[in-house]
Amino acid sequence: MTWSxxxxxxxxxxxxxxxxLPLSRKRFLKNxxxxxxxxxxxxxx
Amino acid sequence: xxxxxxxxxxxxxxxxxxxxxLAHKGKRVVVLEQAERVxxxxxxxxxxxxxxxxxxxxxxxxxxxxxxxxxxxxxxxxEVDLVPVDPTYTAILHDGTKxxxxxxxxxxxxxxxxxxxxxxxxxxxxSKTIDGFLRAALDGFFLSPARNTRDVFRLFAKTPAxxxxxxxxxxxxxxxxxxxxxxxxxxxxxxxxxFYAGLPPAILPGHFAMLPYGEHxxxxxxxxGMIGVPRGFQRCGERAGMKVELGCKVDKLISDDGCVKGVxxxxxxxxxxxxxxxxxxxxxxxxxxxxxxxxPNRVIKGLESYRYSMATPMLYLxxxxxxxxxxHHTLMTLPMKETNAYWFDHYEHxxxxxxxxxxxxxxxxxxxxxxxEGKHIVAVTLAPGPYRLAGTSWDEEKPCLKSAIIDHLxxxxxxxxSKHIVHADLSTPVDFERMLLSPEGAIYALRQDLFNxxxxxxxxxxxxxxxxxxxxxSTHPGGGIPTVTASGMIAADLIEQAEKEGxxx
Numbered sequence: 124m125t126w127s128x129x130x131x132x133x134x135x136x137x138x139x140x141x142x143x144l145p146l147s148r149k150r151f152l153k154n155x156x157x158x159x160x161x162x163x164x165x166x167x168x
Numbered sequence: 169x170x171x172x173x174x175x176x177x178x179x180x181x182x183x184x185x186x187x188x189x190l191a192h193k194g195k196r197v198v199v200l201e202q203a204e205r206v207x208x209x210x211x212x213x214x215x216x217x218x219x220x221x222x223x224x225x226x227x228x229x230x231x232x233x234x235x236x237x238x239x240x241x242x243x244x245x246x247e248v249d250l251v252p253v254d255p256t257y258t259a260i261l262h263d264g265t266k267x268x269x270x271x272x273x274x275x276x277x278x279x280x281x282x283x284x285x286x287x288x289x290x291x292x293x294x295s296k297t298i299d300g301f302l303r304a305a306l307d308g309f310f311l312s313p314a315r316n317t318r319d320v321f322r323l324f325a326k327t328p329a330x331x332x333x334x335x336x337x338x339x340x341x342x343x344x345x346x347x348x349x350x351x352x353x354x355x356x357x358x359x360x361x362x363f364y365a366g367l368p369p370a371i372l373p374g375h376f377a378m379l380p381y382g383e384h385x386x387x388x389x390x391x392x393g394m395i396g397v398p399r400g401f402q403r404c405g406e407r408a409g410m411k412v413e414l415g416c417k418v419d420k421l422i423s424d425d426g427c428v429k430g431v432x433x434x435x436x437x438x439x440x441x442x443x444x445x446x447x448x449x450x451x452x453x454x455x456x457x458x459x460x461x462x463x464p465n466r467v468i469k470g471l472e473s474y475r476y477s478m479a480t481p482m483l484y485l486x487x488x489x490x491x492x493x494x495x496h497h498t499l500m501t502l503p504m505k506e507t508n509a510y511w512f513d514h515y516e517h518x519x520x521x522x523x524x525x526x527x528x529x530x531x532x533x534x535x536x537x538x539x540x541e542g543k544h545i546v547a548v549t550l551a552p553g554p555y556r557l558a559g560t561s562w563d564e565e566k567p568c569l570k571s572a573i574i575d576h577l578x579x580x581x582x583x584x585x586s587k588h589i590v591h592a593d594l595s596t597p598v599d600f601e602r603m604l605l606s607p608e609g610a611i612y613a614l615r616q617d618l619f620n621x622x623x624x625x626x627x628x629x630x631x632x633x634x635x636x637x638x639x640x641x642s643t644h645p646g647g648g649i650p651t652v653t654a655s656g657m658i659a660a661d662l663i664e665q666a667e668k669e670g671x672x673x
Contacts, residue, residue: 145288147370151340154371164470165624
């Protein structure tokens with residue numbers, strides 16, 4: 124139960140923190156996040 | 169015995185640099201170029217007595233290019249007639265304000281002081297930070313390979329000072345500049361340079377915020393046209409026996425048992441070699457020129473995930489009198505927010521507006537001999553152009569777009585322009601693709617965001633085909649004349665090292 128609350132708190136903090144970021148920072152992070160799944164295959168090229 | 173020791177596919181600056189360095193090490197090198205002239209994007213063509221630059225319009229970080237020439241017992245300044253460009257550029261802001269930034273840092277500080285007095289402290293902090301970063305990066309970043317995590321650890325171990333600037337990599341170009349400046353007009357004057365690395369300020373990695381400051385290390389123009397740079401490498405290589413074959417298109421890479429064996433040309437001719445250096449787009453090389461079945465699926469998936477870098481349409485203007493500009497380089501800018509909005513609201517949706525921003529390169533200001541006496545050339549680097557236009561095509565739009573852009577330039581930047589045009593030509597992303605065989609007309613091969621850099625960019629030494637090396641914008645450290653030169657030096661070093669270790673035949 125305690126761990127669930129901690130996890131929920133962390134998620135809320137991350138989401139809230141992201142919402143507070145300026146638009147340009149959000150775009151920067153969003154662009155990086157959209158490419159995370161390609162990192163491993165790109166590493167092998 | 170192979171036909172030659174090294175085949176270089178593509179006579180761009182990176183290919184010619186690697187080829188000439190290896191020729192000076194005693195290798196038999198042949199460079200194969202599909203076009204009728206060398207240089208790729210850094211080239212010059214002639215039309216009715218006007219020598220017009222195809223794409224690249226200035227040389228930044230000449231010291232990096234000089235390192236390559238020094239390895240061949242000469243200097244960049246001895247091989248290429250370089251004309252200093254000063255001021256770095258004049259920015260014409262969207263509100264019509266003009267501001268010129270002199271090369272000399274003291275003079276530049278005086279300009280900042282009069283243009284935005286409250287930003288002087290920010291400029292000093294920015295200069296200090298970026299100067300420290302650049303000096304560390306020039307030593308460690310440019311000439312170190314980034315094939316794998318071990319290389320990256322070595323890179324930072326060799327230049328631990330770079331670690332101090334780690335936060336630059338985790339922020340955007342815009343984010344870094346906003347740490348130092350709050351004046352929107354000054355930010356606007358520094359905003360366009362983000363496209364020198366192919367992305368808008370909001371998503372370009374923050375370490376590229378060194379670009380506006382880096383220009384104060386010196387900017388040059390090659391007398392006779394930008395083709396002077398690749399021709400300098402060509403001359404050096406040819407002195408050591410390197411051969412350059414023009415109009416020679418490579419069709420396939422020949423390999424056997426995980427090792428390259430040479431190339432097959434479009435006319436069926438086979439040239440055998442144990443080392444092949446590719447100066448073409450890595451995605452095209454691996455997906456179109458390597459035999460199916462050679463590369464594992466995970467590599468194909470990685471290659472397919474890369475997005476091509478932006479293309480920039482160019483408008484070439486030949487004029488019968490001097491344009492009303494202040495120097496070689498003029499930036500037509502938009503406020504930073506609008507520069508970003510252009511990318512996300514227009515470029516990403518396939519729109520290319522008539523109201524343009526970009527660069528006006530008055531090349532005859534630096535070298536009047538490029539045009540007949542009394543005549544002038546302005547090469548206009550337009551805003552990034554989407555390869556696929558929404559609902560239409562470049563070929564269809566070209567005639568109308570050309571006249572609409574000329575009207576816009578006349579109205580805002582070059583009064584009475586149309587009266588003085590002797591010749592005007594618009595080169596679109598599709599034209600670039602046809603001319604340079606660069607997929608989607610990409611000028612920096614692949615996008616240059618953080619997850620397309622270092623170990624995530626195609627490796628300079630192929631991990632799957634022994635004897636295959638990559639140079640040019642597709643590999644680390646990326647696109648731009650000094651960086652592709654550095655890629656040529658990295659490839660030459662890796663080949664030398666592999667031979668010492670007995671890895672190559």
